Amino acid sequence: xxxxxxxxxxxxxxxxxxxxxxxxxxxxxxxxxxxxxxxxxxxxxxxxxxxxxxxxxxxxxxxxxxxxxxxxxxxxxxxxxxxxxxxxxxxxxxxxxxxxxxxxxxxxxxxxxxxxxxxxxxxxxxxxxxxxxxxxxxxxxxxxxxxxxxxxxxxxxxxxxxxxxxxxxxxxxxxxxxxxxxxxxxxxxxxxxxxxxxxxxxxxxxxxxxxxxxxxxxxxxxxxxxxxxxxxxxxxxxxxxxxxxxxxxxxxxxxxxxxxxxxxxxxxxxxxxxxxxxxxxxxxxxxxxxxxxxxxxxxxxxxxxxxxxxxxxxxxxxxxxxxxxxxxxxxxxxxxxxxxxxxxxxxxxxxxxxxxxxxxxxxxxxxxxxxxxxxxxxxxxxxxxxxxxxxxxxxxxxxxxxxxxxxxxxxxxxxxxxxxxxxxxxxxxxxxxxxxxxxxxxxxxxxxxxxxxxxxxxxxxxxxxxxxxxxxxxxxxxxxxxxxxxxxxxxxxxxxxxxxxxx
Amino acid sequence: xxxxxxxxxxxxxxxxxxxxxxxxxxxxxxxxxxxxxxxxxxxxxxxxxxxxxxxxxxxxxxxxxxxxxxxxxxxxxxxxxxxxxxxxxxxxxxxxxxxxxxxxxxxxxxxxxxxxxxxxxxxxxxxxxxxxxxxxxxxxxxxxxxxxxxxxxxxxxxxxxxxxxxxxxxxxxxxxxxxxxxxxxxxxxxxxxxxxxxxxxxxxxxxxxxxxxxxxxxxxxxxxxxxxxxxxxxxxxxxxxxxxxxxxxxxxxxxxxxxxxxxxxxxxxxxxxxxxxxxxxxxxxxxxxxxx
Numbered sequence: 001x002x003x004x005x006x007x008x009x010x011x012x013x014x015x016x017x018x019x020x021x022x023x024x025x026x027x028x029x030x031x032x033x034x035x036x037x038x039x040x041x042x043x044x045x046x047x048x049x050x051x052x053x054x055x056x057x058x059x060x061x062x063x064x065x066x067x068x069x070x071x072x073x074x075x076x077x078x079x080x081x082x083x084x085x086x087x088x089x090x091x092x093x094x095x096x097x098x099x100x101x102x103x104x105x106x107x108x109x110x111x112x113x114x115x116x117x118x119x120x121x122x123x124x125x126x127x128x129x130x131x132x133x134x135x136x137x138x139x140x141x142x143x144x145x146x147x148x149x150x151x152x153x154x155x156x157x158x159x160x161x162x163x164x165x166x167x168x169x170x171x172x173x174x175x176x177x178x179x180x181x182x183x184x185x186x187x188x189x190x191x192x193x194x195x196x197x198x199x200x201x202x203x204x205x206x207x208x209x210x211x212x213x214x215x216x217x218x219x220x221x222x223x224x225x226x227x228x229x230x231x232x233x234x235x236x237x238x239x240x241x242x243x244x245x246x247x248x249x250x251x252x253x254x255x256x257x258x259x260x261x262x263x264x265x266x267x268x269x270x271x272x273x274x275x276x277x278x279x280x281x282x283x284x285x286x287x288x289x290x291x292x293x294x295x296x297x298x299x300x301x302x303x304x305x306x307x308x309x310x311x312x313x314x315x316x317x318x319x320x321x322x323x324x325x326x327x328x329x330x331x332x333x334x335x336x337x338x339x340x341x342x343x344x345x346x347x348x349x350x351x352x353x354x355x356x357x358x359x360x361x362x363x364x365x366x367x368x369x370x371x372x373x374x375x376x377x378x379x380x381x382x383x384x385x386x387x388x389x390x391x392x393x394x395x396x397x398x399x400x401x402x403x404x405x406x407x408x409x410x411x412x413x414x415x416x417x418x419x420x421x422x423x424x425x426x427x428x429x430x431x432x433x434x435x436x437x438x439x440x441x442x443x444x445x446x447x448x449x450x451x452x453x454x455x456x457x458x459x460x461x462x463x464x465x466x467x468x469x470x471x472x473x474x475x476x477x478x479x480x481x482x483x484x485x486x487x488x489x490x491x492x493x494x495x496x497x498x499x500x501x502x503x
Numbered sequence: 504x505x506x507x508x509x510x511x512x513x514x515x516x517x518x519x520x521x522x523x524x525x526x527x528x529x530x531x532x533x534x535x536x537x538x539x540x541x542x543x544x545x546x547x548x549x550x551x552x553x554x555x556x557x558x559x560x561x562x563x564x565x566x567x568x569x570x571x572x573x574x575x576x577x578x579x580x581x582x583x584x585x586x587x588x589x590x591x592x593x594x595x596x597x598x599x600x601x602x603x604x605x606x607x608x609x610x611x612x613x614x615x616x617x618x619x620x621x622x623x624x625x626x627x628x629x630x631x632x633x634x635x636x637x638x639x640x641x642x643x644x645x646x647x648x649x650x651x652x653x654x655x656x657x658x659x660x661x662x663x664x665x666x667x668x669x670x671x672x673x674x675x676x677x678x679x680x681x682x683x684x685x686x687x688x689x690x691x692x693x694x695x696x697x698x699x700x701x702x703x704x705x706x707x708x709x710x711x712x713x714x715x716x717x718x719x720x721x722x723x724x725x726x727x728x729x730x731x732x733x734x735x736x737x738x739x740x741x742x743x744x745x746x747x748x749x750x751x752x753x754x755x756x757x758x759x760x761x762x763x764x765x766x767x768x769x770x771x772x773x774x775x776x777x778x779x780x781x782x783x784x785x786x787x788x789x790x791x792x793x794x795x
Contacts, residue, residue, distance in 0.1 A: 197751060197755075198751060199750070199751035199754050199755070199761040200749065200750045200751045200754075200761055200765065201751075202761075203761045203762055203765070218782070219782070350782065356781065356782075357747065357781030357782040357783070362655075362684065367543060367544065367573050367603070368603060371605075390749070390782035390783070392749050392751065392752075392782070392783075451770075451773065454773060455769075455773055458773065476762065487766075488762075488763065488766045489766075491765070491766035491767070491769040491770050491773075492762050492763075492765045492766040492769070494769045494773075495750070495765035495766065495768060495769045496765070498779075498782070
């Protein structure tokens with residue numbers, strides 16, 4: 001007998017339909033699995049055999065062939081266990097699978113259906129491919145239930161699913177998860193109220209948040225660079241529905257979703273260690289590439305501490321995503337594109353020993369060493385960081401007497417107001433304005449243009465530097481609620497750069 | 504003190520000045536020679552002083568000797584060159600090896616400007632830590648007076664000063680801010696009897712080229728002829744020309760919003776009144792008119 005069951009395999013944030021065909025025929029008792037299965041799928045044979053047997057079902061004592069179609073596409077992952085087992089069981093009893101239904105799940109030897117990664121992504125794509133119903137592991141059902149108009153059958157074990165298909169015992173579908181945007185994001189991990197002094201850096205992260213600008217903090221060890229960076233998610237608005245959905249999909253692929261609470265409204269904050277590999281940061285892996293840290297930080301903050309210690313090629317690879325908000329990676333299985341629109345916060349010491357410019361401790365680096373260190377930072381990556389500020393170390397004894405700043409809440413209100421202005425005006429944040437759009441939506445007063453041009457002449461600003469200051473000036477004006485970019489906005493914008501690091 | 508002291512001791516007898524390797528015009532034209540030495544990482548003040556002093560002395564016919572190092576040395580060479588004077592770079596490497604490499608251009612300018620590169624080391628000698636103290640002694644031996652501009656404790660410039668004392672040459676120093684670590688070395692020299700340098704005339708007087716200068720302590724000092732930045736911005740008086748101040752510190756002192764302070768500082772920078780230094784801001788000293 002022949003039975004056909006639908007399923008899918010993931011290729012990045014896309015799913016490709018897979019038809020699982022099982023045929024049992026007279027002949028020597030054997031189990032063939034064909035259709036370009038990768039190792040994890042080949043192993044399904046053993047899991048499926050035990051799971052069927054231990055679920056009280058009959059495993060056909062015949063010549064059994066399972067084909068995964070289309071045969072030219074390589075299949076990976078354990079999600080095909082369930083559809084294979086269902087196809088075999090249906091073939092044995094001579095039943096057809098329900099129409100427009102897809103199955104996804106890994107099997108344990110006892111027949112339990114286990115978690116698989118990427119159920120949310122699969123469910124979204126299956127709906128688009130015209131499926132009405134998905135059978136997914138019960139633990140992942142809340143993910144799939146985020147997709148409107150898709151019936152989600154939570155599967156606990158193989159016997160239960162089979163009984164459901166034979167009409168012996170119904171499994172209640174998982175209700176569609178009503179999505180309510182939660183604007184009262186939970187307690188902040190770090191509040192600006194805890195930052196003493198550091199007015200310049202505080203202002204810079206406010207501007208960064210308001211305009212989506214990337215930020216470089218430079219200062220000696222213990223000056224609070226990490227603390228400042230951690231405050232950034234707290235002054236950003238909560239994720240929008242579409243953003244939260246994109247974040248959830250990447251997390252789903254990586255198996256990072258919290259069960260039962262698939263949507264999270266706080267902005268991601270990722271702080272990978274400087275030893276990270278190219279694949280870890282950008283994304284990679286065999287077959288189809290998996291998302292890296294930059295995609296996990298999508299719509300949130302990517303914090304790179306000790307920027308100069310990262311491998312140069314890894315940093316260079318950040319350029320494309322910084323420019324486009326996406327990353328495309330090609331591996332043997334094909335190309336995949338992941339979202340990677342994040343705010344980069346980079347931190348660095350001013351020199352290898354860290355104490356250059358510190359009022360108390362002397363720097364022990366020679367000029368050549370300092371130059372070499374800063375050269376590592378300069379160049380194309382730094383060119384894309386709109387805001388650069390120095391952070392001063394506050395001696396412990398003075399820490400208490402330093403004025404406490406504003407808390408995150410009022411700063412966040414200003415940031416949201418400024419972001420709303422820019423989104424209403426141009427549909428994107430100021431940092432994403434290309435020069436042509438900048439000319440359209442960010443008119444410079446004659447006086448401000450003169451200032452920018454004078455600076456440009458004096459300091460030999462590159463075109464990129466010119467536009468960078470222009471964009472930041474736009475944000476400074478937005479924070480003030482001003483439509484026109486005045487001289488003081490341009491002047492402030494020009495202040496956000498480090499003199500020792502190349503312009 | 505240990506290795507430095509021994510380095511001086513073993514090279515104390517100045518090298519045979521007739522056996523120097525040279526490039527450019529050597530021997531130099533007749534005239535008094537003054538070594539201007541100082542920190543490799545001076546404050547903007549120190550750099551400006553070294554450059555202005557060298558220029559003023561060069562105009563008065565003095566041959567400016569220095570070590571081609573970063574910071575004060577380079578400023579001194581540059582000052583002499585802009586004044587069209589003769590300047591000698593005493594190198595710690597072979598005369599064919601320029602160290603630091605960033606000064607390749609400067610070295611060529613010195614030769615092209617009629618000056619000289621000299622070294623007691625054979626051609627091809629690479630920069631080695633232990634050679635520089637000996638070079639400092641040679642500098643002293645080649646000069647009639649040594650002026651130290653900004654030196655931290657233990658600075659190589661102080662080796663030159665000490666060697667000059669041993670060789671009975673004039674030692675002078677430029678005072679700095681009492682808050683700056685870069686003044687520790689120079690102030691120690693002044694306390695120990697080094698001549699105080701406020702301008703080129705002080706040096707010329709010590710060389711006996713002009714009568715003794717006795718500036719009236721109550722009169723406005725006849726400084727090196729710097730123009731202090733002329734701006735009406737209220738921020739300016741709060742800035743130092745030696746110690747860098749952070750925008751945040753200025754904002755707090757003046758009770759102004761940080762965004763405004765950043766903007767005003769940039770405006771001042773645009774006018775050349777302030778400049779960035781070590782992550783903060785300092786007043787920019789501008790070179791004044793020609794003076795002797």
